[in-house]
Amino acid sequence: MLKTVIAAFVLLSCSGAFALVSNDSDLVQAIHQDQNVNFIEAGNMVVTQILPDDTVGLPHQRWMVRLSDNSTMALIYNSDMGDRVPLQIGETVAAGGQLIMGEQGPLLHWLHADPKGRRPDGYIYANGVYYGGK
Known part of the structure; x- marks a missing residue:
């Protein structure tokens, strides 16, 4: 589902409250501390590589993004x-989802609504459009 968001920052609805996400400092800190996080948000990530879709099992789009500390990580949608x-490549995105510290590096997953309502809805925000939420 798409929602057009008119804002200079990412506007995310989570339990009826709105939060602005304009940087990746919490994500960078969690990665440096090697922490898995059930839900985390980050903005100003730059797409550096578009990976082939994962077509084994459920279909996933995959990208690599550069963070503010010049490290890279995968986004899995x-x-x-x-x-x-x-x-x-070169576009700036924001996302909210589950941070998993994997063997091949960190990845942000669950970038969509949770149909069973067990976790906060994830999302990707790019070019003024909100993807993956309800």
Whole structure:
């Protein structure tokens, strides 16, 4: 589902409250502390690579992004949970989801609504459009 968001920052509805996300400092800190986080948000991430879709099991779009400390990480979006995200290299995105510290590096997953309501809804925000939420 798409929602157009008119704001200079990411505007995320979470339990009826709105929060502005304009940087990646919490995400960078969690990665440096090697922490898995059930839900975390970050902004100003720059797309550095568009990876091939993962078509084994549920379909996922995958990208690499650069963070403010110049490290990189993967964003993994379950593309059957919402519209495809038309990202290009060099674009700036924001996202909220589950941080997993994997063997191949950190990744941000669950970038979509949770149909069972067990976790906060994830999202990707790119080019003024909000992807993956309800």
